[in-house]
Amino acid sequence: xRPQLTSPDAHSIAxxxxxxxxxxxxxRRLNALVRHLVDASPAMDSQNLKDTVSASPTSGFHADSxxxxxxxxxxxxxxxxxxxxxxxxxxVKLNLGVGAYRTEEGKPLVLNVVRRAExxxxxxxxxxxxxxxxxGLADFNKLSAKLILGAxxxxxxxxxxxxxxxxxxxxxxxxxxxxxxxxxxxxxxxIPQPTWGNHPKVFTIAGLSVKTYRYYDPATRGxxxxxxxxxxxxxxxxxxxxxxxxxxxxxxxxxxxxxxxQIRQLMRSKALLPFFDSAYQGFASGSLDADAQSVRMxxxxxxxxxxxxxxxxNMGLYGERVGxxxxxxxxxDIASRVESQVKLVVRPMYSNPPIxxxxxxxxxxxxxxMYNEWTIELKAMADRIISMRHQLFxxxxxxxxxxxxxxxxxxxxxxTFTGLNSEQVAFxxxxxxxxxxxDGRISMAGLSTRTIPHLTxxxxxxxxxxx
Amino acid sequence: xxxxxxxxWRVARRSSGLGARWMSTWWRSxxxxxxxxxxxxxxxxxxxxxxSKVNVGVGAYRDDNGKPVVLECVREAERRIAGKLNMEYLPMGGSGNxxxxxxxxxxxxxxxxxxxxxxxxxQSLSGTGACRLFADFQKRFRPDSQIYIPVPTxxxxxxxxxxxxxxxxxxxxxxxxxxxxxxxxxxxxxxxxxxxxxxxxxxxxxxxxxxxxxxxxxxxxxxxFKAKGHFAFFDMAYQGFASGDPERDAxxxxxxxxxxxxxxxxxxxxxNMGLYGQRVGxxxxxxxxxxxxxxxxSQLQQLARPMYSNPPVxxxxxVSTILGDPQLKKLWLKEVKVMADRIIGMRTTLRENLENSGSxxxxxxxxxxxxxxCYSGMTxEQVDRLTNEFHxxxxxNGRISMAGVTTGNVGxxxxxxxxxxxxx
Numbered sequence: 048x049r050p051q052l053t054s055p056d057a058h059s060i061a062x063x064x065x066x067x068x069x070x071x072x073x074x075r076r077l078n079a080l081v082r083h084l085v086d087a088s089p090a091m092d093s094q095n096l097k098d099t100v101s102a103s104p105t106s107g108f109h110a111d112s113x114x115x116x117x118x119x120x121x122x123x124x125x126x127x128x129x130x131x132x133x134x135x136x137x138x139v140k141l142n143l144g145v146g147a148y149r150t151e152e153g154k155p156l157v158l159n160v161v162r163r164a165e166x167x168x169x170x171x172x173x174x175x176x177x178x179x180x181x182x183g184l185a186d187f188n189k190l191s192a193k194l195i196l197g198a199x200x201x202x203x204x205x206x207x208x209x210x211x212x213x214x215x216x217x218x219x220x221x222x223x224x225x226x227x228x229x230x231x232x233x234x235x236x237x238i239p240q241p242t243w244g245n246h247p248k249v250f251t252i253a254g255l256s257v258k259t260y261r262y263y264d265p266a267t268r269g270x271x272x273x274x275x276x277x278x279x280x281x282x283x284x285x286x287x288x289x290x291x292x293x294x295x296x297x298x299x300x301x302x303x304x305x306x307x308x309q310i311r312q313l314m315r316s317k318a319l320l321p322f323f324d325s326a327y328q329g330f331a332s333g334s335l336d337a338d339a340q341s342v343r344m345x346x347x348x349x350x351x352x353x354x355x356x357x358x359x360x361n362m363g364l365y366g367e368r369v370g371x372x373x374x375x376x377x378x379x380d381i382a383s384r385v386e387s388q389v390k391l392v393v394r395p396m397y398s399n400p401p402i403x404x405x406x407x408x409x410x411x412x413x414x415x416x417m418y419n420e421w422t423i424e425l426k427a428m429a430d431r432i433i434s435m436r437h438q439l440f441x442x443x444x445x446x447x448x449x450x451x452x453x454x455x456x457x458x459x460x461x462x463t464f465t466g467l468n469s470e471q472v473a474f475x476x477x478x479x480x481x482x483x484x485x486d487g488r489i490s491m492a493g494l495s496t497r498t499i500p501h502l503t504x505x506x507x508x509x510x511x512x513x514x
Numbered sequence: 515x516x517x518x519x520x521x522x523w524r525v526a527r528r529s530s531g532l533g534a535r536w537m538s539t540w541w542r543s544x545x546x547x548x549x550x551x552x553x554x555x556x557x558x559x560x561x562x563x564x565x566s567k568v569n570v571g572v573g574a575y576r577d578d579n580g581k582p583v584v585l586e587c588v589r590e591a592e593r594r595i596a597g598k599l600n601m602e603y604l605p606m607g608g609s610g611n612x613x614x615x616x617x618x619x620x621x622x623x624x625x626x627x628x629x630x631x632x633x634x635x636x637q638s639l640s641g642t643g644a645c646r647l648f649a650d651f652q653k654r655f656r657p658d659s660q661i662y663i664p665v666p667t668x669x670x671x672x673x674x675x676x677x678x679x680x681x682x683x684x685x686x687x688x689x690x691x692x693x694x695x696x697x698x699x700x701x702x703x704x705x706x707x708x709x710x711x712x713x714x715x716x717x718x719x720x721x722x723x724x725x726x727x728x729x730x731x732x733x734x735x736x737x738x739f740k741a742k743g744h745f746a747f748f749d750m751a752y753q754g755f756a757s758g759d760p761e762r763d764a765x766x767x768x769x770x771x772x773x774x775x776x777x778x779x780x781x782x783x784x785x786n787m788g789l790y791g792q793r794v795g796x797x798x799x800x801x802x803x804x805x806x807x808x809x810x811x812s813q814l815q816q817l818a819r820p821m822y823s824n825p826p827v828x829x830x831x832x833v834s835t836i837l838g839d840p841q842l843k844k845l846w847l848k849e850v851k852v853m854a855d856r857i858i859g860m861r862t863t864l865r866e867n868l869e870n871s872g873s874x875x876x877x878x879x880x881x882x883x884x885x886x887x888c889y890s891g892m893t894x895e896q897v898d899r900l901t902n903e904f905h906x907x908x909x910x911n912g913r914i915s916m917a918g919v920t921t922g923n924v925g926x927x928x929x930x931x932x933x934x935x936x937x938x
Contacts, residue, residue, distance in 0.1 A: 112776050112802045113710065113745050117655050120812040123819060126606065147602060155600035162597060169596040172589075175582040177574055178790045181553060214639075214822035221821055248820040359603075366601045366827035387547035394550060395673035396646055396821065397639035402791030403828035 125244055125484055132482040140480035141498055143489040146296065146461045147365055148428055151495045156428070158363050160420040164410040168403075179399045181390040183212020183371075187405040190412040191371040195292075195325055195339050195356055202346050206379035209386035211372045211393070212400045216326045216357030217245060219372035223322060223353045224253030225392045226374075226385075233285040236322065237278070239263075241486065243296045246289065246324075255287070263298045268454035268466055270300050276313060285318050292325035292354070293338040294460020297488035301331070301459055307341045311348065321345050321352040329361045331460045333429035335422065351375050358408055360461065361425055367404025428492075432461065435494045439463075442503040448510055462488050471509040479505035551669055552909055559907040567905035568927060570918035573721070573886045574790055575853055578920045583853075585788045587846040591835040601827060606815040608637020608796075609830035615837035616796040619753060619760055620767055620779050627771070627800055634810035635798035636818065637825045641751045641782030642670060644797035648747060648778055649678030650817045651799075651810075652712060661747075662703070662713045664688075666911065668721045671714060671749070685713070688723045693879035693891055695725050704738045710745070717750035717779070718763040719885020722913035726756070726884055732766045736773045746770055747778040754786040756885045758854035760847070776800045783833055785886065786850055792829030853917075857886065860919040864888075867928030875935060888914040896934040904930040 122130060128144030150156050168174060182188065188210040192203055202208050213219040228234060236255045238246050239262035247257045260282070261274030279288060290310075295301055302310060314321060323342050329335040345352050351374075358369040374389070376382040393399070411417045440455045455463050467475070467487035475481045481502060483489045494502065549557070555571030577583050607613070613635045617628050627633050638644035652659055661675045664687035675682055685707070686699035704713070720726055727735065739746055748767055754760040770777050782795040797814065801807040818824070836842045865880040880888050892900075892912035900906040906927060908914055919927060 112806060114655055114799065114810055115802065115806065117806070117809045117813055119809040120816045123606065123815075126603075145603070155602050157598075157601055161601075165596050169592050174584075176584060176588075176789065176791045177582050178553075178572070178784075180557075181550065214826070217819075217823040218821070245819060245823065252820045364601055365603045366824070368822060368824070368826040384546045387549075388545075390550070391547045391673075392677075394553075394642075394670060395677040396642070397793060398642040398670065399791070399793070401639075401793045401826040401829065404826065 123244075128482050128484055131476075135480055135482075137480040139501060141482065141493065141501060143481060143483040143493040143502075146360065146490050146492065148360060148363060148461075148492040149495070151431065151497075153493075153495055153498070156363055158421065158424045160411055160417050160424060161363060161407055163420075164407045164417065167410060168406050174406075176402055179212070179402050179405070181393050181399050182210075182386065183400045184402065184405040184409055186413060187212055187409040188371060190409055191356055192373050194335065194412065195328060195342055195354055195373065196346055196375075197336070197339065197343055200343070200346060202375050207376050207382050209374050209376070209382040209389065211386065211389050212405050213355075213370050213372050213393075214368040214397070214400060215359050215370040216324060216355050217249065217370075218368065218400075219355035219357070219370045220246070220249045220322075220324060221253055222389060222392050222396070223355060223372045223374070224250045224255055226389050227287060227320075227322075227353075228254030229392070230385075230388060231287070231320070233283065233287065233320070235283065236287040236289055237282055237319075238289045239275075239291065239295070241297060242289070242291070243324075244484075250289075258282075258286075260288070262295070263300060263464065265466065268300070268451075268464065269457065270302060270306070272302070272306055276309065279310070279313055279319060280317070282317065282319060285320065287320045287322050288314060289322050289324060290341065292323045292328065292342050293340075294327035294331035294462075296326065296460070297462050297484070297486060298464040299458025299460050299462050300454075300464070302341075304340065307344055311345055314345075315348060315350055321350075323352060323354040325354055326357040327360055327460050328356070329422070329425045330429050330432075333426040333433075335425070346375055349377075351377060358404070362408060362411070362421070364404050364407065367407070368401060369404035369408055432491045435491045435499070436463070438496060438499050439491075439494065439502065442499055443506065446503055446507050448503070448507045450510060461490055461492050463491055464488055465506070467506070467509060474509050474512070475505045478508065481505050555907050555909055558901075562905055562907075564905040566926065568907065568918065568923045570906065570908045570914045570916075570927070573785065573915045573917060575785060575788060575886075575917040576920065578856065578922070580918070580920050580922065583788055585846065585849045587836050587842045587849060588788060588832055590842060590845075591832045594835055595828070595831050598831070604637070604824045604827050604830065606636075606818050606824050607811060608825045609827070609834055611834040611838060612794070612830040613637055613796055615834055616781055616783075617798060619837075620750060620764055620781055620798065621771065621800075622764075622768065625771075631804040632801050632807050633798050634801055634807040634814060635796055636811060636814045637830055638780070638795045638797045639793045639822070639825060640784050640795040641749060641780050642674065642795075643793065643825075644780030644782070644795045645671065645674045645749060646678065647797050647814055647817055647821075648780065648799070649675045649680050651814055653678050653680050654817070655813070656712070659710075659712050659745075662707060662711055664700075664714065664716070664720070666722055667714070667716070668749075683707070683711075687720070688725060688889065690891065693723075693725070693889060694882065695727055695731070697727070697731055701734065701738060704735065704742065704744065707742065707744065710743045712745045712747060713739070715746055715748050715766070717748040717753070717766050719752035719756035719887075721751065721885070722887050722909070722911060723889040724883025724885050724887045725889070727766070729765060729769070732769050736770050736775065739770070739775060740773060745778070746775055747780070749780045751780075751782040752785055752885050753781065754847070754850040755854050755857075758851040758858075760786075760850070771800070776802065783829070787833065787836070787846065789829050789832060792832065793826060794829035794833055857916045860916050860924060861888065863921070863924050864916075864919060864928055867925055868931060871928055871932035873932045873936065886915055886917050888916055890914050890931065892931070892935060899934040900930055904933075906930055 132142040192208050192210040213222050234255050236250050237258050237260045240259040250257050260278035261271045264271035328338045331338045354373045356371045359365045374385050411421050436456050440452055443452045465487045469485040472485050559569040621627050638647055660681040660683050662683045662685045663671055665684045685703035686696045689696035753763045756763045778799045784790045799810050801810055836846050861881045865877045868877040890912040894910040897910045
């Protein structure tokens with residue numbers, strides 16, 4: 048086959064992305080090929096080329112992609128909400144999708160104490176940015192364990208806890224899940240119904256088999272405690288159970304302390320392994336200790352568990368991807384062996400975790416003044432959210448919107464599970480430009496005093512107009 | 515709400531009947547894992563109290579005083595970034611700006627593939643993360659494929675494709691006798707691999723050997739890849755670090771692109787921008803057209819979401835700040851050249867010292883090899899002697915990280931190497 052030197056490929060693909068170029072994409076590919084052939088035979092001029100080039104196995108080479116069969120994946124349902132929101136030109140649009148804190152002015156917030164810590168890090172010329180160890184920044188790990196387990200935790204004092212810096216909550220869950228899939232005798236994990244959309248994906252890809260336990264009761268918009276106890280009670284001995292430490296996502300429904308105690312007893316009696324996801328410590332009630340009670344209860348009985356911590360929300364470090372996986376073991380020797388195996392999960396995944404966010408956290412946690420400043424800023428965020436709950440509840444009541452909306456003030460944390468169905472949600476997006484996940488979950492952090500009336504109107508219209 | 519009734523649960527705990535069964539540990543059978551061969555070296559080095567200890571183990575750059583370096587362009591970028599408006603989540607595919615600048619480095623400033631939007635690219639967790647994402651992608655969409663890995667290679671390559679559950683094969687690369695490239699055997703392996711095989715290639719500054727194909731050899735490899743319809747995946751962790759010139763260091767990739775291959779590339783800023791701990795890199799896959807690139811990118815994101823959701827923002831911001839500012843970019847290119855030149859200088863000095871030590875062996879390879887590492891040819895036993903007798907730390911395959919060599923320790927190092935090799 049002779050290469051065509053001048054005439055454009057009849058089947059060339061139009062390239063709308065390169066308006067300034069008169070040459071099509073396939074023309075460029077052909078030209079590149081021709082250049083190669085010409086370069087390869089410098090003794091010949093282009094006059095002779097047609098006569099002297101003969102067919103070779105690679106002439107007219109245009110690789111077919113080995114990934115041609117790959118289809119486009121659907122948008123992530125949660126992150127896709129923000130994508131849709133960004134596309135909307137309406138001036139009254141409201142993003143109640145992803146759980147990122149917003150100020151009363153609807154702006155993202157970098158905590159003052161985080162700015163201070165970052166400035167300190169940047170100004171410290173002696174500081175280097177070399178690779179962290181596979182398990183991450185040592186200070187950060189120790190301080191994170193203390194934060195969730197309590198400074199006086201016997202498990203820490205006895206060196207029975209291994210803590211590994213991971214990429215926020217997601218990374219901690221994934222690394223923990225992979226470790227369990229390799230080394231734990233039971234490969235089933237029970238997750239609450241409903242739960243954060245990414246949970247089943249993380250654990251499945253980690254190699255675990257995912258089952259569910261009843262959690263949310265739509266009738267009461269509260270906890271289906273009986274269902275929970277029954278389902279955990281009938282789980283096979285040794286199964287892993289995912290527990291939201293506080294501020295359940297997406298429902299905002301948490302067990303009471305008494306209920307936690309019952310759950311703990313049941314789980315220990317069946318040797319079920321607790322895996323806590325703690326993404327909102329301090330954010331739920333405003334108190335770091337109160338929000339850690341469920342975890343500490345389990346650790347206090349001397350048993351083992353895993354805890355995934357995230358600093359995305361409570362320190363506003365979202366994009367820095369800071370978190371930690373702690374594994375509480377029976378003995379120090381076991382914790383050490385476990386850590387060595389966790390490292391083998393991490394090394395082929397990303398080698399070692401990012402340094403920046405963890406440095407900020409460590410700087411804050413180890414400095415008494417900064418720590419105190421942080422707790423104040425954290426409480427302010429939690430209080431604003433609680434205030435939004437009350438304002439929304441009051442507004443719906445004042446408007447006479449049908450239904451019992453008390454769950455708005457009973458639920459806790461960043462999210463409210465409104466109880467709206469997917470048709471009602473679609474209606475609110477279409478008619479009122481309000482963006483939320485189709486399960487009716489709204490991020491209270493996205494609300495302000497100014498926007499509550501708009502949301503109230505939308506809910507009212509949806510509930511009275513759409514079945 | 516979580517706080518109510520604190521006292522009552524404490525009482526309940528004391529009186530509850532706790533069965534003995536739950537007291538047992540889950541982890542009795544967990545064996546201690548072996549230490550990572552590379553990172554374990556630095557751990558051992560740090561634990562050594564000897565004042566004359568030398569660390570030529572892990573590949574992190576050191577200046578002539580043996581100190582780690584934060585590039586000036588990086589300091590300036592961080593100064594500008596601190597106090598940034600938000601730390602919001604990046605999209606799953608990472609920073610668009612950073613990815614675009616990064617593609618220009620690999621594919622060329624005016625690359626037609628960038629213009630035509632044919633490259634599926636996502637920000638990754640440095641080079642490791644890029645390789646892992648690709649391996650996972652390969653497993654999911656070409657489940658019957660395997661990966662051909664050069665012998666030797668960075669040890670973690672084997673771990674990555676193993677954990678992605680992609681079967682591995684090897685191909686000849688290093689020629690121990692000449693301490694160079696075993697080109698004939700390499701070409702035989704390319705020819706005898708089944709058509710459409712996936713190959714892992716080091717774009718430049720091969721790790722651990724420092725042995726790179728010549729331009730002519732790359733062209734021959736590309737030709738043979740075409741004949742066999744093989745897929746080329748390039749791991750480029752040292753662009754700029756090999757010759758001092760990023761464009762020159764990308765030559766192998768450009769040859770394959772010119773020849774029409776649809777390649778994949780893992781890029782890292784760990785070494786060439788000194789951003790090691792920030793974990794910044796990029797995975798790209800060149801596709802037939804924009805539509806395919808969109809599809810592939812969306813699937814790469816699907817793999818990132820259950821691993822870490824979205825990549826870290828800080829390092830990406832540093833990169834895009836530097837590469838997006840012509841002055842900073844110029845400064846960066848200068849600083850990269852300084853690092854590469856220092857290493858090239860140390861190679862010359864080490865070779866001279868070895869030749870002057872009275873060694874009967876040939877040390878030509880010290881200056882022929884390129885990049886951060888020198889594959890000395892020493893045996894594990896000789897390396898152990900270096901460590902035990904001279905407090906010199908390196909990986910047991912005899913790989914010397916030239917970045918750890920300084921005018922202060924090069925004489926000591928040469929002398930020690932001569933001592934342990936002179937009876938060889």
